[in-house]
Amino acid sequence: MPRVNKSFVLILLPFVFVWPASAANDTAHDEHLAAKYGLRVPPASREIPPAPDWIRQAEIVSSSAAVWEGYEFLLKETPVTRLVRARSGHTRMRLSDYYPEEKVSGLDAESVSGILLLSHVPHSADAFRLAHEHGIKAIPYLHFMCVHTNYADQDIFYFEHPEILMKDDKGHWVHTGMDGSDRLHRFRTCANSPSYWKLSLAYVKKMMEWGADGVFIDNAGRRPACFATQYNSVRNPEFEPYVHEHLFPDASHDYAWGRFLEAIRTLVKSHGDDKIVVLNSGIGDPWQSTGDCCMWESFIYSWAWEGRRHTWSDVKAKAKANQWYLDAGRRIVALAFLEPKRHDMKNNSFWAFACARLVDFVLWVNLDHTEVEFLNRVHLGRGLESVQETEQVAHRFFENGLIVLNDSLRDGEITIRVADGFAGTQLLDLYDGKATVPVDEGMLKVRVPSKMARIFVAHATE
Ligand SMILES: [Zn+2]
Structure with a gap:
């Protein structure tokens, strides 16, 4: 017996003394950088308070674009100054770029009657106002994985902020890979960049001040390593001189992303405890608890396959794996992609609703203008x-x-x-x-x- 105790001590001691020191290094942010960008970095949260009551009572949420009347996505011509390759060398030139402006004139409230939450709503103060006039909460779709280069994406012209773009181990910018294609007009961003924090938090703040009830954050999955800090000595004549900095100098991109989501959550909640963060997906990721809800995209039904993919057993297994999250009062929102042209709406929406509600998930589905629109108004309690x-x-x-x-x-x-x-x-x-x-x-x-x-x-x- 004494021998057992001895080896137990020997094994434990290195962990006791080594682990806290390395953890402190990994997770410390650079206070000088935070001050330079005016950032208050919230501490890593250890608690999981419940989601607001209203979302815990939701049975169906929706993201239908068809419910918005008079919707327009306009690109407003905007004068910008850019460094442009001339015959010889680069020169500053006045060019036109685009700034998005979204307009909406009405909401077909009848078709979403009973729905508590609309996501993916137009980025317009009018959209939030219209939703609220009909007793509906509304959140915009946001993304922080990459920046679109066709226009000021979430208020960012990428050429004004090359310091937010990540680089791979060879010093190359990284396009967004999606659906088997390499998207030329999207560049991956670095969630460890204090400049990206500042710009992104400013956009979230704008949405909240416009009246959003929270935010939906897409592409919440893992982040590849960013090597851009190793290439700061390379001067790129296409941009004004810049430095790529890391707010958490010794941490992984994944770690920084988790803290970035914490910062967004803190900002959203500063506008009221009833505001929410919905992640796609976050399920199974270390930062899952920064979301009041995590989305299971393509729940049973998808645009990408025919018929049902996930079985009732799959649904139960996912619920079991997330029981800790559900018990904490958080929700899994399960997006079933159903459309009248491809699906037997009645049988399949009943099936999706049943699978979701049996395990206390919230069904996310667009049933407006279908024969089963009435399911929006079912409240089983x-x-x-x-x-x-x-x-x-x-x-x-x-x-x-x-x-x-x-x-x-x-x-x-x-x-x-x-x-x-x-x-x-x-x-x-x-x-x-x-x-x-x-x-x-x-x-x-x-x-x-x-x-x-x-x-x-x-x-x-x-
Ligand atoms: Zn980086």
Whole structure:
């Protein structure tokens, strides 16, 4: 026994003394740089407070562009000064570039009635105002992985700020690779650049001051290493002299990205505890908890494949892996890409809704102007029990209804015991729209075909 204790001490000691020192180096930011750019770097958060109540109560959120009336994305010609290659050498010239301006004149509120949150809304104070007039929260789509070069992207003309662009190990700028193509007009940005922090936080602040209820941040995944600080001695005549700096000099790009997201979260929350950050995806990344919600993009259905890809078992596995996040009061928003031209809207939206709600995910789907727009207005409320499952038929009672999902290969009529606390005496079958199911001595019987789902609401709601 004494020998065991001895080796235990020997193994632990190096960790006790070495780890804190190296961790301190990795995570310390350069205070001189922070001061130079006027940045207040919030401390790395260790707590996971719950998301605001309103998003925890959401059942469907949406990002439909079709609900906006009179939407225009304009590129306003803007005079700029650039260093341009002339016959010999580079010369400063006055050129025209573009500054985006988004306009919107109205919101088709009927088509999103019942929806608590619209994302990807036009970057316009009018969009936030219109949404609020109809009792809807609204957040803009933002991205911080790269900068588009066709116009001032999120208020950044890339040629005015070459210091925010990352470089690979050979000193090359990095294009955005996407869908198998190398996007020429997008350059990867460095989340460790204090200049990029300053410019990005200013844009988030502008959105919040325009009335945003938070932000949606795309491309929240891993960041490749940035080598740009090693190439500062190379003078590029296409730009005024500049230096690429790292706010966290000894940290990885991934680490800096996590802290960058923390800084955005802190700024968003400074506008009110009810404001939110939604990440795409962040799920499984070290910075997942900087999001009130993380998006599962292409949940079961996608533009990239036909039919259903993820199974009911896949959905349960993802929920299990994220139970800590859900238990902390955060949400997974599950984006199912469904469109009338390609999908059986009714059966598939019922299936997606059932899969999401059974595991307490929020379904993100655009159902406006479809035959199932009414699902936007379904509010089942809090779950009264965990998911019950027998022979591949799952069900769960909620305050205002019941979901039944038949994952088996047989059509089934199943008998279900009503959960404690459920007050309804009969349920309306939303799929049929007219049929009611009576509760008889605490039991009810429903029919659900193979690989289909049904939603029942307490009849008193009609
Ligand atoms: Zn960098």
